[in-house]
Amino acid sequence: MKSYDLVIIGSGPAGTSAATSYVESGGTGRVLLVSADRLPPYQRPPLTKDVLAGRSDVEATPIEGSELPDQVEIKLGTTVSAIDLAARAIRVGDEPVAFDRLIVAVGAQPIPFPASDADAEVLVLRSFDDAERLVASAQRARSAVVIGSGFIGCEAAASLAIRGVDTTLVTPEQAPQIDRLGEFAASRIHEWLTGLGVELRTGVQVTKVAAPSTVHLDDGHTLSPDLVLAAVGVTPGGEQFADSGLQLHEGRIVADDHLQVAPDVWAAGDVARAHHPIAARPVPVEHWGDALAMGELAGRNAASDDDDQQQWRDVPGFWSTIGDHTLKYAAWGDGHERVEVVESAGAYTVWYADAEDTVVGVLTYNNDDDYERGQIAIEAAESLDQVLDGAVPATDEQESPRDADG
Ligand SMILES: Cc1cc2nc3c(=O)[nH]c(=O)nc-3n(C[C@H](O)[C@H](O)[C@H](O)COP(=O)(O)OP(=O)(O)OC[C@H]3O[C@@H](n4cnc5c(N)ncnc54)[C@H](O)[C@@H]3O)c2cc1C
Incomplete structure (x- = not known):
């Protein structure tokens, strides 16, 4: 052996x-x-971003x-x-x-979309091979439906729209990511997507995808796109x-x-x-x-x-790029009770706190200082009021990071 x-x-x-x-x-x-x-x-x-948007080679x-x-x-x-x-x-x-x-x-x-005909063409995206299939399909498609408004769904819908595909995003959420990130961030993501031409069908469940690609919604409507992408976790x-x-x-x-x-x-x-x-x-x-x-x-x-043996002590976090907008998010990831938004020209920070007013998350757009401050505050379990008292004002001069490898 x-x-x-x-x-x-x-x-x-x-x-x-x-x-x-x-x-x-x-x-x-x-x-x-x-x-x-x-x-x-x-x-x-890059697979949901520049590769799918057609801004870089399929490599x-x-x-x-x-x-x-x-x-x-x-x-x-x-x-x-x-x-x-x-x-x-x-x-x-x-x-x-x-x-x-x-x-x-x-x-x-990726979870395959559960309620679809065995021969329905429902794509998923995890591997490079998935991305090759998706891009090949997008090259032929005039229209697409993306199921799910998590980061993969939002990024993919934005990229398909940038590629010129007539894209509809269908989600049971009332706005993209509202459950996780709250109303303010969800409304910004909504604006970014619609600004790219993505049609949003919110508060709607897909009940079935019938072969080859007919999407049935629980509000009685039916969509017949050329391409269906399931981004449901x-x-x-x-x-x-x-x-x-x-x-x-x-x-x-x-x-x-x-x-x-x-x-x-x-x-x-x-x-x-x-x-x-x-x-x-x-x-x-x-x-x-x-x-x-x-x-x-x-x-x-x-x-x-x-x-x-050393301990794992990092505060979890990621960056996501939806079209040309990069969000940075750090959080323990199990919800929040209070949300405070600090906004300035071209930038914002959303602070999340739990019931004891302890900072449990931060979401930043064009504000790296707050992102770093937020990670420290989460790790140190600082109170949100304490953080807001000393918050660094955002400026719109900060460079928006393009690569989402956070
Ligand atoms: C399209 C896409 C875009 C993303 N964008 C972002 C982003 O912008 N920011 C962010 O923070 N996160 C992003 N993510 C999430 C991020 O990619 C994952 O969190 C990360 O890849 C997890 O890394 P991992 O090494 O744990 O697992 P994986 O990257 O899934 O790697 C698992 C490996 O295990 C192998 N494997 C599985 N089973 C077996 C087996 N039985 N035998 C042998 N090998 C096996 C697989 O082939 C693979 O090589 C994205 C994910 C996708 C799919």
Whole structure:
């Protein structure tokens, strides 16, 4: 049986940064990075943005710093079908592979739209292959329906409209992202989308997509676009290892605040449900920058002794670019009771607090100072009034970051 000092499953940002970090942290021996992806590690954020908008070539952009150290062997296009914790082995096809240490970074998969005919053409977007299919379809399409108003749905609808496709976004929310971000931010996102020509059907459920692409709504209307994209969330990838002995919660692998899930086993990225020592509860995240950071920590911890494990202490956050507008958001992600908006020309900040008036989130548009201030306030559990007293006024001179790899 082949044997490695460290096996990493998944070549997304979490798996890739784990491999590099393990070696840079002094990890020794042979490392295997095994991934179902057929392409070398690439960035997902551009796929809903410049790639779909037709502003850049349909090419996979390598993850920055993903040139793996020589010590790391990479096996692409290869699915791990089982993990056997007791035997300290994974199964790759028919072949068992032994490990001393293991990092699971298998991410998530998009949820296919549940109520559609088996032969209905409902696209999803997670991988580069999905993006190639979507762009090919968009090149032929005059009209599109995007189902779902999360960040993937909003970004994709904006990009399809920029490409010149007559786009309708359908969502059960009363405004895009209103449940998560509140009325103010939702109304801005609404304006950005309609400004690009996206038609919004809000407060409406899609009841069915009939073959090939007829979208039935619960208000009795029917849409017949050339292209349908379902952006209705993801299923974390832990379920595929349900028999492994790993503890799962809603498809995520339960980890402690060192991202450790069992002796010599760590989880990182979208698949992890790690305990956060500052939030004092498990904090699941689905963000690019957090996956990079968690992978880095998992790799570092895998290279370290048991008594030298570091905690995951980052405040989760992401950037999202809808058309030409970039939002930056940091939050614990489990709701808020109070919202305060600080606005100035060409910029705004939305502050979120819980019932005790503690800052639990911040959303900024063209205000990086507040974004950084917000992360500190969330981490330190500052009161919102204290933050507002000393808030840095926004200016419209700050550069809007274009790459959404936060
Ligand atoms: C189109 C798009 C745009 C996005 N834009 C943003 C953004 O602007 N900002 C932001 O913060 N976040 C964004 N995200 C979310 C971000 O990409 C994810 O949070 C991030 O990719 C999670 O990284 P990960 O390494 O945990 O998992 P993934 O990136 O999903 O990687 C998982 C890896 O595991 C492999 N794998 C899965 N199962 C197996 C198996 N059994 N055997 C072997 N390999 C396996 C997969 O092939 C893949 O290589 C976007 C996501 C998408 C899809």
